[in-house]
Amino acid sequence: MKAIKLSIASILLLSATLLVSFKCRNTNANITNTVGSLVSQQQFNALFPMHDKFYSYAAFVTAVNQLGDIKIKITRRAASVYQFIRTDKHTGKAAIVRQDGDWNEAWAKAKPDSSYLIDYGKFCTEKDIQTNKKELAAFFAQISHETRHGQDGQYNDGLMFTHELNTSLTYISDNDEYPAVKGKKYYGRGPMQLSYNGNYGYASDCIFGDKKVLLNNPDLVQTDPVVAFKTAIYFWMTPQPNRPSAHDVMIGKWQPSAADRAKGRIPGFGMTTNIINGEVECNKGDNMQSMNDRIGFYKHFLKLLGATDNNCACSCGKMKPY
Numbered sequence: 640m641k642a643i644k645l646s647i648a649s650i651l652l653l654s655a656t657l658l659v660s661f662k663c664r665n666t667n668a669n670i671t672n673t674v675g676s677l678v679s680q681q682q683f684n685a686l687f688p689m690h691d692k693f694y695s696y697a698a699f700v701t702a703v704n705q706l707g708d709i710k711i712k713i714t715r716r717a718a719s720v721y722q723f724i725r726t727d728k729h730t731g732k733a734a735i736v737r738q739d740g741d742w743n744e745a746w747a748k749a750k751p752d753s754s755y756l757i758d759y760g761k762f763c764t765e766k767d768i769q770t771n772k773k774e775l776a777a778f779f780a781q782i783s784h785e786t787r788h789g790q791d792g793q794y795n796d797g798l799m800f801t802h803e804l805n806t807s808l809t810y811i812s813d814n815d816e817y818p819a820v821k822g823k824k825y826y827g828r829g830p831m832q833l834s835y836n837g838n839y840g841y842a843s844d845c846i847f848g849d850k851k852v853l854l855n856n857p858d859l860v861q862t863d864p865v866v867a868f869k870t871a872i873y874f875w876m877t878p879q880p881n882r883p884s885a886h887d888v889m890i891g892k893w894q895p896s897a898a899d900r901a902k903g904r905i906p907g908f909g910m911t912t913n914i915i916n917g918e919v920e921c922n923k924g925d926n927m928q929s930m931n932d933r934i935g936f937y938k939h940f941l942k943l944l945g946a947t948d949n950n951c952a953c954s955c956g957k958m959k960p961y
Contacts, residue, residue: 674703677763677775678944686779686943689789690798693864694830702868707760711845711877714754716747719880721816725848728760736848739816755878757845762872766890772946774889777908780936781885781915782830782871784929791932794939801861803827803834810835817841820854828860830871831915842873874915882961885911902959907952908937917960925956 678686683696712724723737741747763771763778783797790796803826810825817840819825827834833842836854843853846869853859859866878884883893888910895904903922904910912933913921920930934953941948 674700674763677768677772682943686940687783687798688795691801693801693867694786694798695864698864699868702865702872703762705865706846706869706872707762709845710756710758710760712754712756714752716742716752717750720744720747723844725845734848736844737816737850757877757884759845759872759876762876762886765886765892769946770890772944773941773948774886776940776944776946776948777885777889777911777937778871778875779940780908780933781875781911783936783940784933785827785832785915786830787932791928792935794936797936798830801828801867803832812837814840817850817854823855823857825857828857828870829867831874833860833870833874838874841877842870845873845877846870879914882914883910885914888914903957904959905952907950908934908948909952909955909958913955913958913960917955917958921955921958921960923956925954927956930955 680696683699684690687694708727708729710726710728712726714722714724716722720739720741721737722735722739722742724733725736726733763775765771766774779797783794786798786800787796788799806824806826808824808826809819810827811819812835814837817837819836823836825834825836825839833839839853839857839860840850843850846866847853853870860870861867874885876884876886878887887893888906889908891906893906893910895906899905904913909921909930912930916929920927923930925931937948937951937953
């Protein structure tokens with residue numbers, strides 16, 4: 640019998656293949672297993688055939704894995720006094736990364752606190768495989784529309800722009816907790832086109848545990864692909880004031896109040912559009928081109944991922960924005 644000689648590269652490749660195979664057999668739905676089982680690199684490239692090399696499958700998976708180790712407990716006092724406790728699930732270390740100056744004031748403590756927990760490891764992992772695929776299709780649809788540069792209706796042109804075309808606008812607003820840094824611009828960057836200093840600072844607290852990282856260097860979102868994908872996942876998973884997260888909408892966790900229903904807000908893909916860009920696209924009827932482009936991407940990706948959404952409330956045409 641001839642001895643088989645393997646190069647170092649071949650051995651490393653074989654080891655990596657065996658490791659992936661083992662993880663895929665593991666019934667514990669960790670983030671690597673779930674993303675790998677929902678979309679392979681080959682499928683990713685088929686979903687985004689014209690994607691900029693910046694938006695690689697490896698960067699996406701790395702972002703999901705790394706951010707998946709983080710959970711944030713957000714507690715609100717009074718109307719707008721916040722505390723963030725960020726926990727690294729890998730090390731178990733928890734730290735207060737934001738506590739507003741009025742946190743210990745008597746007037747802020749006068750009413751009970753409200754808290755919620757964001758576990759970024761639940762991105763496309765929280766439910767059954769069909770629900771997880773629907774969520775991934777919705778996420779991909781939204782980031783595709785935000786970054787598209789091609790022909791309408793082809794749905795092959797997602798993940799192309801790393802930032803919005805007009806970079807002359809600063810997107811600066813008054814924000815005591817996340818003040819803009821002199822000379823920096825906070826125009827739309829990354830898969831979800833993160834905009835405004837308040838959103839950059841909030842995302843930075845959650846992702847890095849330090850608001851200064853992205854406030855001081857917003858260009859990281861267009862120069863570091865892992866950071867770029869993290870900001871998109873952060874936005875998808877994190878509820879904003881008075882509105883749910885897109886994640887909670889797509890997994891059925893969010894249920895509208897009577898006030899929401901009176902404003903046409905119901906669970907479904909259309910609600911994610913309302914969360915992301917409702918003021919521009921929603922409550923304007925069903926012929927809004929940009930809204931329909933998002934819907935087209937969603938249905939396209941559902942088909943390619945082998946998922947269905949037979950009762951899709953895809954339109955936000957009759958939803959009042961926030």
